Amino acid sequence: MAQIVKIFDTTLRDGTQGEGVSLSVEDKLKIAQKLDVLGVHYIEGGWPGSNGKDIEFFHRVKELNLTHAKVTAFGSTRRKETKAQDDPNLNRILESGVEVATIFGKSWDFHVHKAIQTTLEENLAMIYDSVKFLKDNGLEVIYDAEHFFDGFKNNQEYALQTIKHAEAAGADWIVLCDTNGGSLPDEVAEIVAKAGQAVSVPIGIHAHNDCELAVANSLAAVNAGARQVQGTINGYGERCGNANLCSVIPNLQLKLGYSCISDEQLCTLTQVARYVSEVANMHMPVGQPYVGNAAFAHKGGIHVSAILRHAKTYEHITPELVGNKQRVLVSELAGQSNLIVKAQELQLNFDKDNPKVKSVIEKVKELEHQGYQFEGADASLELLLREAIEGLEEVFTLESFKIIVEKSAGRGVVTEAIVKVNVHGETMLTAAEGNGPVNALDLALRKALIPHYPDIQKIHLTDYKVRVFDEKDTTAAKVRVLIETADADNSWNTVGVSENIIEASWNALADSIRYALIGKTRVEHKQPEPQRLGVINH
Template sequence: MRKIFFYDTTLRDGAQTEGISFTVKDKLKITALLDAIGIDYIEGGWPGSNPKDIEFFKEVKKLKLKHAKITAFSSTKRANIKIEEDKNIQTLLEADTPVVAIFGKTWDFHVTEALKTTLDENLNMIKETVSYLKSKGKEVVFDAEHFFDGYKNNPEYAVKCLKVAEDAGSDVLCLCDTNGGCLAFEVEKIIKEIMPNLKASVGIHAHNDSETAVSVSGMAVYCGASHVQGTINGYGERCGNANLCSIIPILKLKMKTDCVTDEALKKLTEISRHVAEIANLPQSAHQPFVGRSAFAHKGGIHVSAILKNPKTYEHIQPELVGNGRRVTISDQSGISNLMYKAEKYGLKLDSKSKEVKSLIQKLKQLEHEGYQFEEGEASFELLVKKTLGIYTPFFELQKYTIEIIQKTEESFTVKAAIKIKVSGKSYESEAIGDGPVNALDAALRKVLEGIYPAIKAIKLMDYKVRVLDSKEGTAARVRVIIESCDEDKCWGTVGVSTNVIEASYLALVDSLEYKLVQ
């Protein structure tokens, strides 16, 4: 079985994503995560481009990596100067990594228009750079920039660039679809034409501008490539790079290649979410394999089928990539969805009972009013238990008031006063907050934390408001979703009202009640 090597460029290409700015500490954390799942090469950055990358290469030496080789990135030497005088190349060597990646032009159009040099001089730049780095004992990856576009325009010259790099000692010839415009069948044709003439290992580096980066990468491996470059979550400039979170399971599970271990594959979902957290970007719920919705089922017919056999609507077992199956509840739900969720909550229900049918109707009515339980599953669990009479609220609202005092145009104070009943006894409290919801939360906690200490562990992690019918203007219904976490897990709750404070209060109360009912 042919061994496939993964080369991650999240720390360089991924860092060029709009909205991402990794610190050195961030990059070190990601490096450790990538090493843990068996990534073979980790490209740390371009040491000649900024001080941050220089610092990373110094600090990464302190990590005790078990598998990955750290790689430094740069361009070929500049035209018409001695390589010993090229600051980029010398800084590359100072990074002191076992592997270096060099990108060079292979599209004649880029050579004459971007570099403003001759085709022969570009060949000389490739040859001298690779030879020089090999003489320094480096493993060299030659990134053939714009290779596929170059081959389409001038195949003879594009291949000549590869042969020059190969003859100079390059260990890997990585074919780059830099503009992301190639389709899989084009890549297949080109690689099959050039492979018989190459001795070095062939790699693939694809961008996602045509939504084909993953398919292009898979096709390259199918045609003989053994080195695959990409990023976690497909991060990268413009539309991103090839997504390793999709490529890895495709090559492992579907193409049956030797790449990562079963144990490493099970860490993939957690790695995806952890890197997204470090990047301070939301992980796409609909991302294949690792997204929260990748194995989510909503339609009643689908759920009925997967309860009989998951293969009916799942292409792999979600556990193989560390993900899990989810059944959501909505106005498209049937009894199968409800039975699945009830079993998850430890409840034994009779699918033909009046309670179940009543619950289905109540659920559909609530969703008609604007409730959405896909992101508010804790609220749904409380609804089920309350309807079945196996859960009684821990406290009862008697009244609350919100007072907003505007002091100046830029300064205001929000005060919440609340009265609730617990076990037949009334309690009142007031609190100041940054806003109405924060003030309500603080006022509730003043009373409840003394009675139910478990509430102290709850942290509100996210708060979302959506207007459900903008045509109604300021009278429109709004849906509020709150994500809360304690030391063990996170949960979502939902509230709907024409009053955003009321909707927020409903979601907030469900969040506290859910913690107490566990």
């Protein structure tokens, strides 16, 4: 039977110390629910002694009725030269109503002298008194040994004394923290093993990522005997972040054979990672291992040709194990294998001997040469393939558009778009004002189409990007516009290219509307999974 490793998530506390991360109480409650579904064992909700937001969170989290995770409150050991029962921070933990407390104390003699400016003996008493006070009040206590690895390397005997005092006071867990993130995996493994020999309490690991080793250090610690891993979703955290649980969990479970969460819960990992990034309003790296959008994406024609035969040729696991999916990108590097795969996903009859198929392959490559980028605009690619293979109904055709930009003293800059389109033989002439030319064009086009397609009111633009290439041409350079559009359930991306930014924007905008109107909207997390191109046997 696989050995169990408990997962301690500190996204809501340590994760919020990362630059740019700010979570409201509502955000924290939503994420806590997702973490519970994922199956983590502990959710560190915050520091109730530090701010009112965390106090409110601990009050309201009780209403969630979490089924799997235990919520824990964070704090420090008592202040020097005070009694534990009189310490405000420790009392805030009790008042929060949690069943589990996580407190940190000093392991490094340098920190004892310089940071809290007390004696080594008083620091040991602070650790013992604080843990015992919380245990006497019926809480499960996780003791985080801050800067343990630096402390151990500087004064091994004293560092071990600190965790022995935590054990003597009744700590349920002792977690060794690489707080500065400067340790290496072999050091972590050696020190964790020695700490495990010094105490009988189960050991955990809390690693920071300052050397890009937080995940590696966490795995090394587990192999050396640690049975709890602390980290955050997507690796959020102070400075360079914490150990990324989205990598830690699948590495432990799929590569090393430990048991962290159920197989069904592991299948939600990608969804949880992307949900947390959305709620935190943080960009999620496309190449993030396991859960990134490109983690199982294939672009080179040789690669795609190989995965047509067997997915294992270029995939180290089956993506669905972590809730992700295989993607095939189409670009100037693509061979016909890439388009065959895309056609299979769209359930199109893509006969490579069909002259139409051969022509669309050449057209894609030519458009990419002109500056189009279909790997980031699947909706435009789908329109192109469907038009070439099946033919598409022309839902509207442009007759003309005009943009007027006026700057006046009273109103500032005002943009007006006048659009004339033909919809099923009827010419529609509309005008609209917007906060820019693209917004004005979008509003005017919608106004023309709503009488024929009222559902168009449910979609909206969510992102707009412009990329200038051929910079040597300065203001006459060609531009690529990428537009993301969404409705209540789905989102899709389209592309336009031109030397005129307004024309490029119109091309991308028109594709986004056409894509919605033909009823072929596809979305990563809503569409049915395509048939796998190969089977990986584990």
